[in-house]
Amino acid sequence: xxxxxxxxxxxxxxxxxxxxxPEVFRLDDEGELHLIRDEVGPEHESSVAAAAxxxxxxxxxVQP
Amino acid sequence: MxxxxxxxxxxxxxxxxxxxxxxxxxxxxxxxxxxxxxxxSRVPLSKGILAxxxxxxxxxxxxxxDDIEFRTGARATRLDPRARVVTxxxxxxxxxxxxxxxxxARARRLDGGSDLVVRTLDDARVVASRLATARSAIVLGxxxxxxxxxxxxxxxxxxxxxVDLAPPLLRLLGPWLSDLAVAAARxxxxxxxxxxxxVTLLDEYTVRCGESVLEADVIVCAVGDVPNTSWLExxxxxxxxxxxxxxxxxxxxxxxxxxxxxxxxxHGRRTPHWTNAVEQGRAAAAALLHGEAARPYxxxxxxxxxxxxxxxxxxxxxxxxxxxxxxxxxxxxxxxLLRWTHDDGTATAVAVNxxxxxxxxxxxxxxPPVATPSGA
Numbered sequence: 001x002x003x004x005x006x007x008x009x010x011x012x013x014x015x016x017x018x019x020x021x022p023e024v025f026r027l028d029d030e031g032e033l034h035l036i037r038d039e040v041g042p043e044h045e046s047s048v049a050a051a052a053x054x055x056x057x058x059x060x061x062v063q064p
Numbered sequence: 065m066x067x068x069x070x071x072x073x074x075x076x077x078x079x080x081x082x083x084x085x086x087x088x089x090x091x092x093x094x095x096x097x098x099x100x101x102x103x104x105s106r107v108p109l110s111k112g113i114l115a116x117x118x119x120x121x122x123x124x125x126x127x128x129x130d131d132i133e134f135r136t137g138a139r140a141t142r143l144d145p146r147a148r149v150v151t152x153x154x155x156x157x158x159x160x161x162x163x164x165x166x167x168x169a170r171a172r173r174l175d176g177g178s179d180l181v182v183r184t185l186d187d188a189r190v191v192a193s194r195l196a197t198a199r200s201a202i203v204l205g206x207x208x209x210x211x212x213x214x215x216x217x218x219x220x221x222x223x224x225x226x227v228d229l230a231p232p233l234l235r236l237l238g239p240w241l242s243d244l245a246v247a248a249a250r251x252x253x254x255x256x257x258x259x260x261x262x263v264t265l266l267d268e269y270t271v272r273c274g275e276s277v278l279e280a281d282v283i284v285c286a287v288g289d290v291p292n293t294s295w296l297e298x299x300x301x302x303x304x305x306x307x308x309x310x311x312x313x314x315x316x317x318x319x320x321x322x323x324x325x326x327x328x329x330x331h332g333r334r335t336p337h338w339t340n341a342v343e344q345g346r347a348a349a350a351a352l353l354h355g356e357a358a359r360p361y362x363x364x365x366x367x368x369x370x371x372x373x374x375x376x377x378x379x380x381x382x383x384x385x386x387x388x389x390x391x392x393x394x395x396x397x398x399x400x401l402l403r404w405t406h407d408d409g410t411a412t413a414v415a416v417n418x419x420x421x422x423x424x425x426x427x428x429x430x431x432p433p434v435a436t437p438s439g440a
Contacts, residue, residue, distance in 0.1 A: 012419075012422050013421030013422045013423055015423050030421060030424070046082065049082075049126040050079070052126045053075070053126045054342045058108070
């Protein structure tokens with residue numbers, strides 16, 4: 001399982017993570033980020049890593 | 065198409081490579097990076113890395129998965145689109161069926177390569193080590209990068225002056241925000257020297273501005289960037305007057321060749337910003353796989369900068385003319401939400417030290433509508 005950590009102080013609601021991995025990240029109407037789940041299996045590992053990569057403020061970390 | 069090669073190693077290249085997988089491409093994907101490092105973000109280079117406040121590892125990006133071959137130290141020197149081969153500096157030939165050009169840009173140099181710049185991780189480390197023992201600095205160039213470098217110098221306690229031919233950020237942002245940024249810089253203790261008659265780098269420590277000569281322990285050049293397209297000369301691919309690679313609205317350059325990121329020139333203009341690199345990376349992957357059926361790429365004119373105690377987030381077209389409407393906060397306090405409405409009905413929204421989710425800022429500005437699951 002891959003664990004997803006969000007630094008909510010850094011998160012500014014850019015939404016690039018949601019565009020990359022909508023199965024995990026969701027921005028609400030207020031632009032606040034929510035995790036639909038904080039662990040994913042191997043099938044989502046690559047999209048979650050990609051979401052962490054595109055975050056402009058490096059607010060996301062993934063832990064294998 | 066069984067083999068796609070992505071030339072470049074930064075966020076546009078990585079996004080393109082990963083997007084090929086996300087789009088279901090199951091052939092071979094090879095990324096050729098000319099750097100020695102694992103992929104990293106340039107965003108913290110002018111800030112925490114330069115200040116020595118954050119370790120180099122903090123700039124590293126999550127690596128691509130095992131289904132993507134990522135080669136470091138692989139510098140492309142030639143492209144033959146007819147034979148479909150990329151040649152590397154060591155004469156290795158890398159054949160492809162589909163190609164993404166994401167070679168980015170390099171720092172423009174004033175001094176044939178010996179001047180200090182902040183473009184790569186190695187550049188930032190060199191400048192950081194120089195700043196650590198310096199008492200004064202001059203930053204040549206009052207663009208976003210130059211102002212961010214000057215801010216970091218101040219945070220390190222250096223005496224710092226920004227020198228440019230025109231007022232900082234005037235060409236990029238327009239007079240209103242340029243005035244705001246310059247006032248904030250001066251309040252922050254950053255000297256600003258406008259030298260319309262010319263600036264000449266005399267040696268490592270000396271610069272001539274018009275009649276006067278300025279000295280500092282460190283001189284850093286931040287005078288723009290140049291797209292990395294020299295390896296494409298002779299390939300027949302279309303290069304713009306700005307040196308960028310011309311791509312269409314789907315990020316396609318030629319049959320089976322797409323491009324993304326700082327190297328791309330669209331409508332005579334390059335957009336060397338993070339969001340753009342990500343979105344073009346996605347578009348380039350879709351265009352290679354789906355051709356004309358791919359959705360046209362819709363530019364998202366969003367970017368941000370942190371300088372002189374100002375956290376500026378901007379959504380919409382620049383530069384700006386006239387004064388803004390103040391939607392919240394106060395300009396005198398330098399904490400405000402601002403909006404400029406343009407003649408064509410579009411708008412540019414700017415948050416100055418005003419925390420607001422970016423999707424909301426984009427709704428106020430001219431950014432594309434941001435889809436949310438609830439459809440708001």
